[in-house]
Amino acid sequence: MNKYNRRIYLIIILIINFILTGCWDNNELDTISIVTGLGIDAAENDDEIDLTLQVSKIKGTTGYEKGAVGQGSSFFVMEATDSGILSGIDKLEKQIPRSIFLHHNQVIIFGKEQAKKGIKKYMDVFIREHQMRMETWVLISDSTAKDILTATMEQEENSAIGLSKMIYSESRDYEVLSTKLIDLTSKMMEKTTSPVIPIVTVNSENGNSEAEISGLAILKEDKYIGELDLERVRGYSWIMGNCREIPFNIKTEHGYADTSISNIKLKNKPKFGADGPFISIDFKGDVSIREIQGFEDMKTNEIFAILQRSCVEQLKKEILDCFNYSKNLNADIYGFGTEFYRKYPKNFEKLREYWDEIYPELDMEIDINLEITDTGKVLNSLYMEEKTDENR
């Protein structure tokens, strides 16, 4: 290749650079409306839904839109009623000058009414559409999705972004309090498992609202049938594992102790016993004591023994409470059916159809081993110090 040719090629490449930038798909920031939250509520008509989009306003700090900074809210909400989600979005697209951009959608919120009717048929679009991401959080609103998306929060004005951050930080402690779209899809595909989705409640006061996660909604197939309150969520998360450190307070007749359980090692084994299938749970964890009140005139060893015993008792109680609750609803929120399938694929093939009848009868064997490893920076407490010294 001689020098002359090379120059021509170079010129061609440079020209191509200019005419082919992004081709037909260039999305400049001033031509898109970035959706931060998507809500689905039940409409009056059974076949239709009320779609709510929370769109964040793009505020330039420089340039011709200077005046907009710091005034008004940072988002606006659009609504449409339609039979499908994308057709609803198309409808909304005609109302605004910019095109709707779904790549940065943070949360998908279902209203409680819609959750009772079933959410499965609206899941398809979230999996199919390329703009949607499988890591998006899924939530159920205690009232309607619109209530949450229109709420303005103190720290993050934009409630969808605020919720997304909240769930992200929450999920570090309690992984069960976060449901990604992929988890939900995966559980729905398992057939025997009942998916759980966090519930968000909004309290509005003086214009600013506070959103909190108030529990987990239990879905049977794809319909809302009940919920776990935060007490039971803890009982649920003991078994689901994936929790780093869970605060845990115990009340005994001698006093009160605030502990936390960490370093949890959990084994749940599905087994076939003489009277049918049961689940055996082996729970190991370290207890660290954070605060002690009471326990006067007692030796350290005694206190530790009492604490350990009552920890185990209470843990067992919490686990069983949640388990029995789910048995009453006949909703396999733990995915035990899948555990059986994974362990005994051949046997489970026959059981799968009858899982709804088996699950309420399922037994659970719990074996809990706790050890007190950490007592903070003191060995003894204020009240018992002298006594224990005398005893030595």
Added chain:
Amino acid sequence: MKIDNGKISASQFMFAVACFIQASTLLTAFFISVTKQDSWIVSIFGFLIGMIFLWIYTALMKNFPNKNLVEINDLVFGPVIGKIFSFIYIYFFLTLSALNLKDMGDFVGIAIMPDTPTIVILVSFMCICAWAVRGGIEIVTRYSLFFTFTTSFIIIVTFFLAFNDIDFNNFLPIFNQPFMKYLQGTHIISTIPFGEIVVFLMVTPNIEIPKNKIGKYFTLGFAIGGISLILIILRDIAVLGNVITLFTFPSFETLRMIRLSSTLGRMEVLFAVILITLMFFKISFLYYVSVLVISQIFKLNSHKNIVIGVGIIIIIYSTNLYYSMIQHMEHGSNITPFQWLIYEFLLPLITLTVAKIRKISSSEEGN
């Protein structure tokens, strides 16, 4: 008569093989939809079966160290039947290039630039490939080393980054599907990514390796490619679980799941980068081979004159292959493997057997 006098070194050849196989590792949906969570087992089986193919090709290469596939066919079957066989290979190579081009176009069209007409992407892509092909084998394989390293690096890094989302329970239950599924899966995986290395028979005369070392380098390259494939499949199954069967691009979806913090997310761009670079390598290689076969059969003096023409044929062919992604997947898992088996296994095996029986060998002629 030799059309392309370019020479490639042993390591270039090795990385070309590795890169060629890695290019197929990104589009795994057609056998994952068959064998689901056991796809990694199937890919190990496929790898082992691929070794048999590899052995046949190596034997052919050793037997005819300075002849390419067309010349081997002529030598073994005589000018008439040999030409028919070579014509079959024209069809095979053109189809392969068109299929891969279509995969690339589909990916860009669906996932990155949905509003851009696919033909624009295909034409601009093929322009660069044509440029490389005009340069001959040296240019086509020059970047294989770089591409292989980039890809391997990205695969390993994403494996660690995805570690948070990995759940090893997703592999259970193992071996719980009908036997035929495993057979089908092994068949698909041994023919579609692994067997395609039959194209390297076309460049035998250009490889500067001592005869007895060919097998070693070929196997090494094959192993790099195969291990990358198995790693990618393990990662995808572990991250996505039972949802994996839904997606057309499982790896793309896996990388989308990676999120270390709000800043370090959106890793799927890495997938797009390696897919397009690897596809560039694979398509230009297949394109080069198609051009070479055609010019060899028609006894042209240089392959350069027909580069543009063949490129246009490939583009038009690829736009008319399938109507939809679903049909493509359906063919990929049910029909294509049987077709490919003929070109990748039966024909080379027949050639080798006939050559052994008739005791034809170009190396013994003492050139």
